[in-house]
Amino acid sequence: MTAPMMDDDLIQPFQVEPCGLRGRLVRLGPALVDLLSGQDYPPVVARLLGQAAALAAVLASSLKYDGLFTLQIKGDGPVSMLVLDVSSDGDMRGYARFERDRIDGLDGADVPHLLGAGQMAFTVDQGADTERYQGITELEGATLGECAQAYFRTSEQLETAILLACNGERAGGLMVQRLPDAAGEDPDDAEENWRRGVILASSAKAMELTDESLPAQQLLLRLFHEDGVRVYDPRPLRFNCRCSYEKVEATLKAFPVDQVADMVVDDRIEVTCEFCQTTYVMDGTPLKSLLEPE
Numbered sequence: 001m002t003a004p005m006m007d008d009d010l011i012q013p014f015q016v017e018p019c020g021l022r023g024r025l026v027r028l029g030p031a032l033v034d035l036l037s038g039q040d041y042p043p044v045v046a047r048l049l050g051q052a053a054a055l056a057a058v059l060a061s062s063l064k065y066d067g068l069f070t071l072q073i074k075g076d077g078p079v080s081m082l083v084l085d086v087s088s089d090g091d092m093r094g095y096a097r098f099e100r101d102r103i104d105g106l107d108g109a110d111v112p113h114l115l116g117a118g119q120m121a122f123t124v125d126q127g128a129d130t131e132r133y134q135g136i137t138e139l140e141g142a143t144l145g146e147c148a149q150a151y152f153r154t155s156e157q158l159e160t161a162i163l164l165a166c167n168g169e170r171a172g173g174l175m176v177q178r179l180p181d182a183a184g185e186d187p188d189d190a191e192e193n194w195r196r197g198v199i200l201a202s203s204a205k206a207m208e209l210t211d212e213s214l215p216a217q218q219l220l221l222r223l224f225h226e227d228g229v230r231v232y233d234p235r236p237l238r239f240n241c242r243c244s245y246e247k248v249e250a251t252l253k254a255f256p257v258d259q260v261a262d263m264v265v266d267d268r269i270e271v272t273c274e275f276c277q278t279t280y281v282m283d284g285t286p287l288k289s290l291l292e293p294e
Helices: 030-036 043-061 144-156 187-202 206-210 216-224 245-253 257-262 284-291
Strands: 010-016 021-028 068-075 079-087 091-098 118-125 133-138 160-166 171-178 269-272 279-282
Touching (some): 010 043, 030 091, 043 068, 160 206, 206 216, 245 279, 245 284, 257 284
Antiparallel strands (some): 079 091, 118 133, 160 171
């Protein structure tokens, strides 16, 4: 079990051959604090968004892509939308939309009470010259992890187990997936090994997934020490919003002039990024060029 050590904000790939599984362990600390800062989320929403951030990271890390992975969850509950994206370089951001008056009094972070009925969508965008990949599944499960498991089971036919945790300041995620059975391996033995691996992975407690004092590799060793765990180079994660004045201007230029005019208040247009709460002001000459294009 040798790989470079990273303290936090990471994706730790691993494999447990005797159990026939591969996996990803995600730990989020400062990156999650930055993602949540300035948003004034109620604690129950912050915890749900933290779990979604961990889920987005473990899902993105299981794919080979050069671009952007987006996780979007929509429901008819008090939390109407969660959006997270993770770039192939490890930059991530996210936000939640919710109705504050419907959140009051809710304490748990389970899917049925907070999100209600809806869908979870995964999208991989690798640029204009490539075909976008998208997977969609209904919100069927008590947790975000269970909803994602249902997608892999029904759409990818890939046996998967996912654990997520967030205490409002830190988040963790653990995903294990079954490897193809080895040549000549007895199917019953392979099934038993996989089930044992899932039991071992599921023994991870929420506190362990978010424990700052418990390094990722130590947690994996604690879970799979009887079988041995092979760890690979960890990948860093960080909060980084890609918004900019130029992107806001380009977006506004895509609207019809009459719609842009409707956005003007006191001779200016203000646009606030939902991911980082940065406000961009369009006035003066730039605003005039939007209202009077050549």
